[in-house]
Amino acid sequence: MTALTPSPLLHWSDWIRASDHHAEHRLKLIEQVEQALLDDRQRSDELCRQLAAQLERWRYQILNEQNGSLDEKDRSLLDDLDLHANQLRGGEPRPPRRPLDAIRSDARDSEPIAKLPTWFDAAYPLDQLTAxxxxxxxxxxxxxxxxxxxxxxxxxxxxxxxxxxxxxxxxxxxxxxxxxxxxxxxxxxxxxxxxxxxxxxxxxxxxxxxxxxxxxxxxxxxxxxxxxxxxxxxxxxxxxxxxxxxxxxxxxxxxxxxxxxxxxxxxxxxxxxxxxxxxxxxxxxxxxxxxxxxxxxxxxxxxxxxxxxxxxxxxxxxxxxxxxxxxxxxxxxxxxxxxxxxxxxxxxxxxxxxxxxxxxxxxxxxxxxxxxxxxxxxxxxxxxxxxxxxxxxxxxxxxxxxxxxxxxxxxxxxxxxxxxxxxxxxxxxxxxxxxxxxxxxxxxxxxxxxxxxxxxxxx
Structure with a gap:
């Protein structure tokens, strides 16, 4: 897996002002997140947990509101919110969460999973499969x-x-x-x-x-x-x-x-x-x-x-x-x-x-x-x-x-x-x-x- 470095959330400020009804609240949260990640002396574990939880809620609000109509701009913001929340929790660097891509595509299928169409075919003998x-x-x-x-x-x-x-x-x-x-x-x-x-x-x-x-x-x-x-x-x-x-x-x-x-x-x-x-x-x-x-x-x-x-x-x-x-x-x-x-x-x-x-x-x-x-x-x-x-x-x-x-x-x-x-x-x-x-x-x-x-x- 290739870990990604998120873009600074401040990068999203103009887009959020133009498109988000809760822009004032979102921008304040972004400032707190960026400050917490930049200044180790002012950062507490409890504050980081709270900020990570807020980013997580924001991310799922977008997912639920868009409900299948996400464009690439939305996806990029979702990825950045996810990766920043992971940073705040002190998690290891990782790629953003993309399970929906995984379940809908055969691009990453393992060798056994690639055989599923054959095994599911009613013509494939059940006794051979169970054995x-x-x-x-x-x-x-x-x-x-x-x-x-x-x-x-x-x-x-x-x-x-x-x-x-x-x-x-x-x-x-x-x-x-x-x-x-x-x-x-x-x-x-x-x-x-x-x-x-x-x-x-x-x-x-x-x-x-x-x-x-x-x-x-x-x-x-x-x-x-x-x-x-x-x-x-x-x-x-x-x-x-x-x-x-x-x-x-x-x-x-x-x-x-x-x-x-x-x-x-x-x-x-x-x-x-x-x-x-x-x-x-x-x-x-x-x-x-x-x-x-x-x-x-x-x-x-x-x-x-x-x-x-x-x-x-x-x-x-x-x-x-x-x-x-x-x-x-x-x-x-x-x-x-x-x-x-x-x-x-x-x-x-x-x-x-x-x-x-x-x-x-x-x-x-x-x-x-x-x-x-x-x-x-x-x-x-x-x-x-x-x-x-x-x-x-x-x-x-x-x-x-x-x-x-x-x-x-x-x-x-x-x-x-x-x-x-x-x-x-x-x-x-x-x-x-x-x-x-x-x-x-x-x-x-x-x-x-x-x-x-x-x-x-x-x-």
């Missing part, structure tokens, strides 16, 4: 056990989603948490989250994934930092699957102990994205698209990408997702990548699933992900039925959830009564299809020859 994917997975994810006296086994990491809030201001048309729906809404306080986490810990889960709706007044950076810190102190390996955050927010969560991020673009088709995300913070396609990059710059070392199968053309979406992964790997060579392909089975009554993805297609898509990224974690949730999860586990999956609840407060000790109306009375985000307990899933995996692990930290 190759299994071979690659067995080679990359087998471990010695029992002191090395036994043959190597494939390892499978089990995790549990820890839902903490179903409050959400977004109007995502396909989602069970979307704002207009009349469902039971629950927001857990820290002590309630820790109680849920300890139930999961007693079931074996050392790796837990915080999941929440997007309700900024409640699901704030401070809230997540407190949760992460508490779970981390309890010895939990903490991941997050929450709304896209700022660089500073991700950095605060890293300091609190977060180790991984799962953030799915849902669809990489920008027009379709706008159709499904009609209101709320998640309506910003670009803010979400660049979130994994912000997280990586903040220090999160394992990042999961994904698409929600059923929203758009699955081949186009998975191709874009893999290109996005390649883009991130090029920029962060030590980044651990994961990919997940959740599939819509049920949605709110007024949502018709536009693209039906068959079991056979799902197996093909996951196999292609493995061949494209031999060292990536491939993740499978309890959305899928037990038999299909077993089939995919044998082929290429390396991480799966088990005994999951998709409602805040949904986990119960055996001595506690279940919710009178069943799990749905808690307000699930989506129904669980594989209803086996964690013990049952672990027992099946062991019987099938897997080495079960309950966190990535487990030796």
């Amino acid at each position: 190759a994917a299994k071979q690659v997975t067995d080679r990359g994810f087998s471990v010695q056990v029992s002191g090395g006296s036994e043959a190597a086994k494939r390892r499978m990491v089990l995790y549990a989603p820890l839902y903490v809030s179903s409050e959400c201001v977004n109007h995502c048309t396909y989602c069970g948490f979307r704002y207009p729906l009349k469902i039971n809404r629950t927001h857990l306080h820290v002590d309630q989250v820790l109680e849920q986490s300890r139930i999961l810990r007693r079931r074996g889960f050392g790796h837990q994934l915080i999941v929440a709706g997007d309700y900024p007044r409640h699901t704030s950076t401070e809230y997540f930092v407190e949760l992460i810190d508490g779970l981390h102190r309890d010895g939990i390996e903490v991941g997050i699957e929450i709304a896209a955050q700022s660089t500073e927010s991700y950095a605060a969560m890293v300091d609190a102990g977060v180790r991984s991020l799962a953030l799915y673009q849902e669809t990489f088709d920008e027009a379709d994205y706008q159709t499904y995300h009609i209101r709320g913070p998640k309506a910003s396609f670009h803010w979400r698209l660049e979130a994994p990059e912000r997280a990586a710059e903040a220090g999160i070392g394992r990042i999961g990408l994904g698409v929600l199968l059923g929203l758009s053309d699955p081949v186009a979406d998975v191709t874009a997702m893999l290109r996005h992964g390649q883009y991130l790997r090029d920029r962060f060579p030590n980044l651990q990548l994961a990919f997940s392909l959740p599939r819509i089975h049920e949605a709110p009554d007024d949502f018709d699933i536009p693209y039906q993805v068959t079991d056979e297609m799902l197996v093909r898509l996951y196999s292609v992900c493995r061949l494209s990224f031999p060292d990536a974690e491939l993740v499978l949730s309890t959305r899928e039925p037990a038999a299909l999860r077993g089939q995919l586990a044998q082929i290429c999956i390396t991480q799966m959830s088990a005994g999951s609840s998709t409602a805040p407060g949904g986990y119960r000790d055996q001595s506690e009564p279940e919710c009178p109306g069943g799990p749905e009375c808690l307000g699930e985000q989506f129904p669980v299809t594989d209803e086996r307990s964690a013990d049952e899933v672990a027992a099946w995996l062991i019987q099938s020859g897997f080495e079960v692990r309950w966190s990535f930290l487990q030796p």
